[in-house]
Amino acid sequence: MVLVTTKGFNEAAGLMYKWWPKIDQTTTQSSSMxxxxxxxxxxxxxxxxxxxxxxxxETPHYSQYKYKLENADIPMLHSDGMRLIEAEAxxxxxxxxxxxxILNTLRAAVGLTAFATPTDDATAQSYLLNERFAEHFMxxxxxxxxxxxxxxxxxxxxxxxxxGDSERPASGRPTKFSMSDSEPTYNANINNDLTQRxxxxxx
Numbered sequence: 787m788v789l790v791t792t793k794g795f796n797e798a799a800g801l802m803y804k805w806w807p808k809i810d811q812t813t814t815q816s817s818s819m820x821x822x823x824x825x826x827x828x829x830x831x832x833x834x835x836x837x838x839x840x841x842x843x844e845t846p847h848y849s850q851y852k853y854k855l856e857n858a859d860i861p862m863l864h865s866d867g868m869r870l871i872e873a874e875a876x877x878x879x880x881x882x883x884x885x886x887x888i889l890n891t892l893r894a895a896v897g898l899t900a901f902a903t904p905t906d907d908a909t910a911q912s913y914l915l916n917e918r919f920a921e922h923f924m925x926x927x928x929x930x931x932x933x934x935x936x937x938x939x940x941x942x943x944x945x946x947x948x949x950g951d952s953e954r955p956a957s958g959r960p961t962k963f964s965m966s967d968s969e970p971t972y973n974a975n976i977n978n979d980l981t982q983r984x985x986x987x988x989x
Contacts, residue, residue: 939988960984
């Protein structure tokens with residue numbers, strides 16, 4: 787799924803349109819998505835958009851450019867991810883200053899401007915999740931983060947300027963991927979019901 791979003795392969799999928807305004811057109815293949823906090827190019831999120839369209843001959847093809855080859859190594863764990871766990875622990879205890887120190891250290895390592903310590907929970911959460919998105923770009927963490935923080939409904943409801951997206955409904959959508967058939971087969975504690983496997987759902 788990572789590979790088909792990459793410029794040079796079949797380009798059957800691309801980055802979600804939510805992120806397009808943060809990606810500038812280029813021909814150098816060395817562009818980065820802009821950081822939502824400071825609008826600076828964030829090298830943790832390599833992207834490529836040269837104005838061409840995808841295989842449907844209609845949709846602009848915004849390509850991730852972090853994993854460009856079939857044998858690219860996608861990490862399961864890395865040290866910056868561990869620092870983000872520390873930052874989240876501080877966030878959850880209300881230590882926004884401690885959280886910000888960790889996040890700004892990670893930002894400084896890639897040349898991004900530091901941000902001020904947030905004073906309210908919503909802002910602190912937004913900063914934390916923005917940094918998790920950037921550090922774990924294309925590593926498959928985003929959906930689980932939205933599930934863990936209970937944000938699936940609000941994020942999808944905000945698509946298209948708040949009008950939502952008919953193909954990606956905010957209400958009633960599963961908030962996690964379904965388990966495999968083998969899981970309910972061998973685990974007596976799981977009800978083998980396809981309609982229940984993705985629960986909880988957004989309300």
